[in-house]
Amino acid sequence: MPDSTSLIADTIIRTVELGLTITGAGIDERHTWITCRPVEQDASCPACGDEGRLRDHRIRELVDLPVVGHPTRLRIRLPRFTCTNTACATKIFQQQLVCAKPKAKLTDRCTRWILQRLAIDRMSVAAISKSLDIGWDLVNQVALEQARELIYADPTHLAGVRVLGVDEHKWKHRRGDGTPGFVTVIVDLTPNVDGTGPARLLDMVPGRSAEVLRRWLAAREKSFRDRVKVVSMDGFAGYHTATTEQLPKARKVMDPFHVVHLAVDQADYDPAADPTGHLRASRQVRRPVVRGAADPANPDGTADRQAEGEAGRGVR
Numbered sequence: 001m002p003d004s005t006s007l008i009a010d011t012i013i014r015t016v017e018l019g020l021t022i023t024g025a026g027i028d029e030r031h032t033w034i035t036c037r038p039v040e041q042d043a044s045c046p047a048c049g050d051e052g053r054l055r056d057h058r059i060r061e062l063v064d065l066p067v068v069g070h071p072t073r074l075r076i077r078l079p080r081f082t083c084t085n086t087a088c089a090t091k092i093f094q095q096q097l098v099c100a101k102p103k104a105k106l107t108d109r110c111t112r113w114i115l116q117r118l119a120i121d122r123m124s125v126a127a128i129s130k131s132l133d134i135g136w137d138l139v140n141q142v143a144l145e146q147a148r149e150l151i152y153a154d155p156t157h158l159a160g161v162r163v164l165g166v167d168e169h170k171w172k173h174r175r176g177d178g179t180p181g182f183v184t185v186i187v188d189l190t191p192n193v194d195g196t197g198p199a200r201l202l203d204m205v206p207g208r209s210a211e212v213l214r215r216w217l218a219a220r221e222k223s224f225r226d227r228v229k230v231v232s233m234d235g236f237a238g239y240h241t242a243t244t245e246q247l248p249k250a251r252k253v254m255d256p257f258h259v260v261h262l263a264v265d266q267a268d269y270d271p272a273a274d275p276t277g278h279l280r281a282s283r284q285v286r287r288p289v290v291r292g293a294a295d296p297a298n299p300d301g302t303a304d305r306q307a308e309g310e311a312g313r314g315v316r
């Protein structure tokens with residue numbers, strides 16, 4: 001492949017923002033292949049900073065944004081160097097990219113594109129996976145990692161949380177591959193209660209069990225656990241158990257959505273028409289383990305708070 005670059009192609013594909021310049025291109029039935037190289041060669045050793053001696057080249061493949069609707073792959077020819085500093089522990093190193101993290105399979109802009117499609121356009125993971133011609137699991141993994149990075153990059157993201165919301169979300173609509181289909185979503189409802197803004201996403205943890213929430217709460221600092229006064233949740237016993245253990249002083253309330261859902265289920269349920277109880281079971285009417293204030297904004301309301309004693313008795 002000749003190592004000539006094209007200003008026109010670089011402009012259309014915006015490869016300059018990747019620190020790359022296009023040297024060739026090709027297509028097959030599924031992909032657009034773009035061959036490129038770094039705009040500038042950087043021979044400085046990442047360990048000692050000394051200039052290395054060119055040794056050879058390696059091809060690194062990356063998934064990039066689709067071009068005119070077709071999945072695209074970058075084939076980047078990267079120089080490898082030998083460090084000339086005899087005291088340096090790094091003997092051979094490859095030039096790093098500004099457009100992708102080491103060992104990443106996607107360019108950073110492709111990762112951002114995935115998050116934008118999920119969050120702004122409500123595109124499904126399956127549709128994104130098809131657009132990029134990569135696996136569902138890779139899209140899922142990239143989205144989760146990026147979301148976590150965005151959240152945890154903010155050192156104040158757990159500050160001021162007094163009202164915590166916990167719910168399960170069916171993240172995955174496939175069965176049988178051994179990974180959890182549900183995530184536990186943890187949000188800060190304090191801004192809602194204070195009227196200062198919308199709820200904030202704090203974390204998403206694979207699985208939905210007492211252990212998932214127990215571990216998450218236990219990993220937080222004691223000052224955080226002491227500050228949380230109310231935990232709003234659905235009727236799932238696992239979340240109730242974990243909260244009781246890790247936040248014994250916090251009040252557990254059922255969120256309004258699940259209260260209404262439960263009420264609707266109960267309102268048109270006729271025990272006389274269901275002597276065996278099968279109908280009740282098939283409708284998945286759950287016995288609430290949390291009773292009390294349905295409105296986290298009014299946790300000290302008049303609702304019956306004999307929660308522990310009444311837990312599991314359910315609504316009749």
Ligand SMILES: [Zn+2]
Nearest residue numbers: 045048083088
């Ligand atoms: Zn070195």
